[in-house]
Amino acid sequence: GIDCSGDSRMCCRQEFFVDFKEIGWEDWIIQPEGYHMNYCAGLCPLHMAGIPGLAASFHTAVLNLIKANNPDAAMDSCCVPTQRRPLSLLYYDRDSNIVKTDIPDMIVDACGCT
């Protein structure tokens, strides 16, 4: 995966950090201090389509469905997450208990073209 930089318009991972203090959530989320949300952006020319490891992804299935149901749909591919990891949270619930859990697939680590 490639991280986005100013001069490239190709498919890349755009970093995006949500600071819990900034959105007023630091009172109920004890750890971490924020969420590295990240997302995928950029162009996917035909020659970049079909990055390995994406064959079984949800996105591939959706796009295949779009193509199957729409004969006019072209072969343009999309820039989507290819690697994700969980977000570990330590937080207060509504009963003031403290809960620790790992939410799967919340952080985008790498992007690629379908």
Added chain:
Amino acid sequence: APRGVRCPACGLAALAPTTQRDVLIALAKQSILSKLRLPDRPNITQPMPRGALLTALRRMYAQRTDTAVSPGIPRDGSTPHLRPEMGLQEYQILSFAESGSSTSRSVHLHFRFTRELAGSAEILQATLYLFWAVPGPGTHPVTVRLLQPDPTGLNMTVASETRLEVQRAGWATLDVGQAVQSLFGQGSPRLTVELEVAEDWGSPLLASHSDSHWPFVAAQARARLPHRVQRR
């Protein structure tokens, strides 16, 4: 998407930078709340004292404990590592006691469990942590009763009763997994623990004197399996 047109996943790029930021933050909030099964962000009026939280976390992960009295959990009091099964989300829950009525010979503690989790998760293990404040040398008998509301919700019934011999001040653990598990099937999961002493201790617990000795229940839970649809 038709040839030459932006692919469906790239709608975000068309937004102005400030709008894009707002959309992303709203998406992040919505995503976290829905994954935690919370309808809205919790409002925390009284956060736990830092000392109580740190002590509880330390005790939960400790390799050894001062006193291990319960059957069904390791003698060292540690929390066994449970392997995630079938990718189901797991939770570790710390519930701190709310003080209830007390007399010179008994103390009531209340533990309220997460309503959201009660509906969607099952308890794998739960341990009650108590810090004894022993009045003097010798052995001091204590009876620990786990009380649950009956089906009408009006009366309390004894789910289990354990007699302990306390010899010195320090942490003790008690397996309450079964009681918490059966509570999770109820609408308002609240566990009441009654501690009864033979003689007049004042209070068998040190909780009222120090945040670091606050009684708590440490539980491990796992998201329930979704209902399976069978196809012939």
